[in-house]
Amino acid sequence: MSTNAESRSKVVIVSGGSRGLGQALVTSCLERGFIVATFSRSESPFVTNLLKQDPEHQRFLWESVDATDPAALKTFVNKVASTYGRVDALVNNAGVGIDGILTTMRTSQIEQGIDLNLKSAIYLIQACSKHMLQQQSGSIINVSSVNAVRGHSGVAVYSATKAALDGLTRSLARELGPKHIRVNSVAPGYFESEMVADLTPEAKQRIIRRTPLGRLGTADDMAQVVQFLLSPQASFITGQTIVVDGGITC
Numbered sequence: 001m002s003t004n005a006e007s008r009s010k011v012v013i014v015s016g017g018s019r020g021l022g023q024a025l026v027t028s029c030l031e032r033g034f035i036v037a038t039f040s041r042s043e044s045p046f047v048t049n050l051l052k053q054d055p056e057h058q059r060f061l062w063e064s065v066d067a068t069d070p071a072a073l074k075t076f077v078n079k080v081a082s083t084y085g086r087v088d089a090l091v092n093n094a095g096v097g098i099d100g101i102l103t104t105m106r107t108s109q110i111e112q113g114i115d116l117n118l119k120s121a122i123y124l125i126q127a128c129s130k131h132m133l134q135q136q137s138g139s140i141i142n143v144s145s146v147n148a149v150r151g152h153s154g155v156a157v158y159s160a161t162k163a164a165l166d167g168l169t170r171s172l173a174r175e176l177g178p179k180h181i182r183v184n185s186v187a188p189g190y191f192e193s194e195m196v197a198d199l200t201p202e203a204k205q206r207i208i209r210r211t212p213l214g215r216l217g218t219a220d221d222m223a224q225v226v227q228f229l230l231s232p233q234a235s236f237i238t239g240q241t242i243v244v245d246g247g248i249t250c
Contacts, residue, residue, distance in 0.1 A: 009035070010088040010230075011034070011035045011037065011080065011089070012029050012037070012089040012090075012091065012230070013036075013037050013038070013089070013124070013128060014026050014029065014036060014037075014038045015067060015090075015092055015093050015120070015121075015124060016038075016039075016040055016067065016093045016095065017038030017039070017062070017093065018040035018043065018044040018047050019040075019046060021093060021191075022038065022093045022094070023044075023219070024219035024220055024222065024223040025093055025222075025226060026060075027223075028223040028226070028227055029227075029230075030059065032227060034059075034230075035058075035059050035061075035084055036059065036060050036061070037061040037062070037083075037084075038062055039062060039063050039064065039065035040062075040064070040065070040094070041065075041067075042064065043064065050062070061079075063079075067094045067116055068119070074127045077124065087138070088138060089138060089139040090125065090139075090140045091143065092120075092121040092124055092125070092140070092141065094116060095116060096112060096113060096116045096117060098113040098117075098155065098157045099154055099155060099158070100154060101154060110157050114157070114161055117158070117161035117162065117165070118161040118164050118165065125168075128140070129172075129176060132176075132179070132181050133176075133179055133181070136179055137179075137180045138180075138181040138182070139181070139183075139184075139230055140172065140181065140184070141183075141184055141229050141230070142166075142168065142169050142185045143185070143186055143226075144166050144185040144186065144187040145159070145187055146187050146188065146189045146243060146248065148163040148165070148187055148241070149163075149243065149249060150249050166185050169239065169240075169241060170239045173240075174239065177239075182229075182234070182237065182238040183238055183239065184234075184237060184238060184239070184240050184241070184242065185240070186222060186225050186242050187241050187243045187244065187245070188217065188245065189211075189243070189244060189246060190211075190245070190248070191217030191222060192217070192219070193219060196216065207248070210248055211246040211247060212246060212247030212248070216246075217244065217245065217246055221244060222244055225242055
């Protein structure tokens with residue numbers, strides 16, 4: 001693991017870091033020397049392995065947290081701050097895919113999507129920004145989606161939650177910028193993950209043919225952009241949504 005002096009003492013919270021893109025984000029942050037705190041509903045083999053490597057939580061902390069519970073999120077953030085002394089960055093990654101035609105979608109599905117994809121992100125930012133304001137520094141990254149910038153049938157509610165995250169990003173960049181806190185979004189396109197696992201080979205090929213770079217993305221492609229936004233090289237970037245989709249929306 002890296003001991004880069006620029007990142008060694010930085011404390012990063014990644015929501016939903018037990019699998020998928022969250023796992024890639026946690027891994028890339030640890031490799032760059034960050035202290036990483038993450039949560040999910042249940043412990044995955046990935047988390048179990050990291051906890052075995054670091055039983056004293058010197059550089060990695062995980063807890064089971066319900067992301068739709070504002071009080072639980074606040075308690076987790078405060079524990080991270082008391083354990084490591086600060087909160088330098090938040091990556092709002094936790095989310096759920098919501099597929100279905102709006103007119104026939106169950107109310108419970110709509111509420112679940114809004115609660116997890118949008119409200120939990122707002123509550124986490126609220127909790128983390130209080131610590132960042134005390135430090136007069138910080139970086140917040142919201143994981144959005146290409147569905148926030150392009151319309152597709154069957155994902156109206158999902159698109160609405162992700163577009164709301166981008167609006168939140170722009171407003172908070174104005175609100176928190178004077179306190180040296182940057183806020184940006186990363187909008188992944190189609191990449192190898194659970195979101196494309198149910199697609200047929202033919203459907204995947206259609207996506208690949210429409211993508212100028214000629215392939216699906218990877219979780220690492222997304223994680224690399226997040227790392228750039230966390231780095232000193234992005235110190236003058238805020239209020240932006242960076243689309244990482246191989247050019248499919250161009």
